[in-house]
Amino acid sequence: MSSPETKNKILARRAKFIAAAVTSAGLLGCGSKAEVCLSMVADTGSDGDASDDTISDTRPQPCLDPVVDTGVTDTGPSVCLSPMEDTGSDSSADTGPAPCLAPPPADGG
Amino acid sequence: MGRRKVYSIALELTAYCNQKCAYCYNEWRDDGGQSIGHTEGQKLFGRVDRLLEAFEIDHVTLTGGEPFAHKDIFRLLDKLSAAKVPVQIISNGGLIDDALATRLKAYAVHYVQCTLNAPTPELHAEHVGGDGHFEATLEGVRALKRAGVNVVGCVVVTRKNAHLVGEILELWRSLGVRQIAMSRFSPAGYAARAAAELLPSRDEIVVAFEQALPFARDHHMSISCTMPIPPCAVETERYAPIKFGSCAVGTKFQELALGPDGKLKNCTLHRAAIGGVPDILDPSVDVAALLDAPEVAEYKRQLPAFCEGCLHASTCGGGCGAAAEWVLGDRNVPDPFLWQHVDDEFAARLERERTPSSESKTRRHLDVVA
Numbered sequence: 001m002s003s004p005e006t007k008n009k010i011l012a013r014r015a016k017f018i019a020a021a022v023t024s025a026g027l028l029g030c031g032s033k034a035e036v037c038l039s040m041v042a043d044t045g046s047d048g049d050a051s052d053d054t055i056s057d058t059r060p061q062p063c064l065d066p067v068v069d070t071g072v073t074d075t076g077p078s079v080c081l082s083p084m085e086d087t088g089s090d091s092s093a094d095t096g097p098a099p100c101l102a103p104p105p106a107d108g109g
Numbered sequence: 110m111g112r113r114k115v116y117s118i119a120l121e122l123t124a125y126c127n128q129k130c131a132y133c134y135n136e137w138r139d140d141g142g143q144s145i146g147h148t149e150g151q152k153l154f155g156r157v158d159r160l161l162e163a164f165e166i167d168h169v170t171l172t173g174g175e176p177f178a179h180k181d182i183f184r185l186l187d188k189l190s191a192a193k194v195p196v197q198i199i200s201n202g203g204l205i206d207d208a209l210a211t212r213l214k215a216y217a218v219h220y221v222q223c224t225l226n227a228p229t230p231e232l233h234a235e236h237v238g239g240d241g242h243f244e245a246t247l248e249g250v251r252a253l254k255r256a257g258v259n260v261v262g263c264v265v266v267t268r269k270n271a272h273l274v275g276e277i278l279e280l281w282r283s284l285g286v287r288q289i290a291m292s293r294f295s296p297a298g299y300a301a302r303a304a305a306e307l308l309p310s311r312d313e314i315v316v317a318f319e320q321a322l323p324f325a326r327d328h329h330m331s332i333s334c335t336m337p338i339p340p341c342a343v344e345t346e347r348y349a350p351i352k353f354g355s356c357a358v359g360t361k362f363q364e365l366a367l368g369p370d371g372k373l374k375n376c377t378l379h380r381a382a383i384g385g386v387p388d389i390l391d392p393s394v395d396v397a398a399l400l401d402a403p404e405v406a407e408y409k410r411q412l413p414a415f416c417e418g419c420l421h422a423s424t425c426g427g428g429c430g431a432a433a434e435w436v437l438g439d440r441n442v443p444d445p446f447l448w449q450h451v452d453d454e455f456a457a458r459l460e461r462e463r464t465p466s467s468e469s470k471t472r473r474h475l476d477v478v479a
Contacts, residue, residue: 002449002456006311010450014341017420024420061335061354061362100335100356100364100429101119101377102170102199102222102261102290 061100113397115164116357117364119199119377120157122182123148123174124369128201129238131303132265134378134431135174137369138299142174148369150181152390154188156371159389161192163396168195168219170364172377177204186216195219199263202249203242210249210256220259222290223250228276232269250284262286263335267294268306271313275320282328291321291351293336296445297378301435304445305462311342311450318348325350337428340421342447355424359408373399375408378431413443415451 124135124142137145160166169189176182177200189196196216202223205213213221223246226236230243253260262281264274274291281289293314296304309317318334325332325348333352338345345353357363358375366377371388373396374381384402386394399405413427427433428444436445437455448455 002310006450010311010341010447013344014415014419017341018418021418021420021422061333061337061357100295100337100354101172101292102197102220102263102335 112163112165113400114167114361115365115400116167116362117170118160118164118166119170119172119364119366120153120185121172121174121367121369121377122153122176122179122185125178126173126175126201127178127203128175128242130265130300131236131238132267132294132300132307134295134298134300136298136380142369145369148179150179150184152371153179153181153185155390156367156388157185157188159396160367161194166194168197170197170199172199174369175204176200177209183212183216186213186218190216198222200249201237201242201246202253203245205249205252207252207255210252210258213253214256214258218258220261220288221253222261222263223253224263224265224292225277225280226265226267226270228273228280232273235269236265236267247284250286254285259288260284260286261288261290263290263292265292265294266309266314266317268309268313271309271317272320274317275324278321278324278330278332282324282330287329288331289321289324290333290335291317293334293338293446295336295378295429295432297429297431297435298380301432304436305459308445308449308459311446314338314446315343318343318351321351322348337425337444339425339428339444339447341419342428342450355421356426356429358430359405363405375405376431378429378435380431380435411440413441415443415448 121135124137124145125147126133126135126138126142129138129141135142137143171182171185173179176198179185186196195218197219198221200221200223202221205221224237225233225243225246227233227243230240233243233246234240250260250262262278262284264270264277264281266274270277278289294300294307294309296302296308300307321332324330331352332350333354334345335354337355338353340346345351356376358379364376365383366374366379367389368374368382371390372382373386373389374383381404383399383404384394386399389396389399408430409423409426411430412422413433416422416425416427419425427440427442428447430440430444432445433440433442433448437448442448442452445455449459450456
């Protein structure tokens with residue numbers, strides 16, 4: 001069941017993310033390359049939030065498996081190279097990409 | 110030239126399944142797999158050979174249908190073992206007995222993932238389409254544990270069981286299973302028509318996470334939410350150490366899916382064959398080159414309009430794109446899980462489906478967008 005409160009909460013959170021993206025893009029000096037910069041910012045994880053919330057990074061993961069511990073750590077500048085690259089995050093809620101249906105192999109024991 | 114690296118491929122061994130789950134994402138679930146037919150071992154092995162020739166695969170996930178319903182599963186395990194490709198298996202567990210589990214132990218699969226959707230037989234039966242499956246799954250899990258095979262527990266979180274997640278996790282804990290896949294129901298394939306019935310709301314999924322949190326934090330169970338949760342919809346950061354991720358299609362962590370009919374798909378929830386290739390057995394097909402097809406390579410560049418400008422746009426991508434396609438018609442709108450709270454028309458559509466008609470007691474379903 002949807003409610004106006006839930007809708008408003010989601011729209012408000014989305015607005016914060018958009019504002020944070022714009023702020024971060026400015027900090028990175030991306031200038032007119034807004035689209036590229038937003039991708040870069042998103043891939044860097046949670047550092048760009050202008051809100052009070054801690055933004056979790058929801059990086060890619062296969063849908064069927066629990067998140068695999070891929071051993072991937074934050075590769076920093078590589079986030080600028082491709083939005084498809086997993087760049088890691090400081091968020092303790094995020095363990096990186098993994099298939100959606102089942103957990104990552106390294107975590108399987 | 111070396112083979113191209115692929116993180117994972119889900120091999121859907123067979124369209125047949127001994128369960129009839131309401132949440133099943135297999136598009137052939139409606140006719141019990143008859144539209145696909147039996148996948149002969151020879152064809153299956155031929156397709157796997159094609160994949161092994163084309164790709165350096167980090168691991169494969171054997172699934173279905175019910176993978177243990179395919180008579181050649183152990184021959185396939187032999188083949189994959191010879192190719193040194195690690196394996197994990199998604200099963201309902203209902204066909205697993207001590208003999209099978211003991212035989213499986215020799216293959217050192219990463220794990221077998223089994224699903225329990227309720228702490229009681231009745232509600233589980235409501236999810237998986239019949240009586241007896243709850244006990245069968247429990248017996249399968251126990252047989253695997255006795256044989257020393259790693260088990261991952263799965264809970265498909267729906268509107269019907271979100272408030273019982275704590276009890277379900279307690280059941281998994283009592284079975285000695287410490288790693289859990291919380292699979293937030295995502296309406297795709299057969300289950301696209303069950304969105305109204307099963308899709309949890311934001312508040313319901315929050316209840317599920319609240320109940321799961323102590324198991325992750327205090328009981329040190331490894332819990333992953335294995336379907337995307339858009340961060341605008343839920344404050345996922347509040348639920349650490351529960352793990353969250355986003356759709357991997359188009360990334361180096363993508364899990365491709367080989368259907369029982371030979372289609373290579375973006376994932377198990379997608380219906381389209383990559384490159385329009387109906388069967389990768391076709392020798393004229395360059396299987397490796399399918400990774401360059403626009404539906405793979407450009408996937409992450411197609412954003413729902415709602416998500417443009419968002420900090421998480423390039424990673425989140427609006428959640429499960431396959432569910433958006435199945436239920437809402439295209440990926441220009443986000444995951445139905447999110448969209449049910451944003452789009453009043455879609456919310457009203459779901460609500461209508463949930464309201465029993467006075468003229469008919471027949472359960473109505475959402476029209477699946479063809």
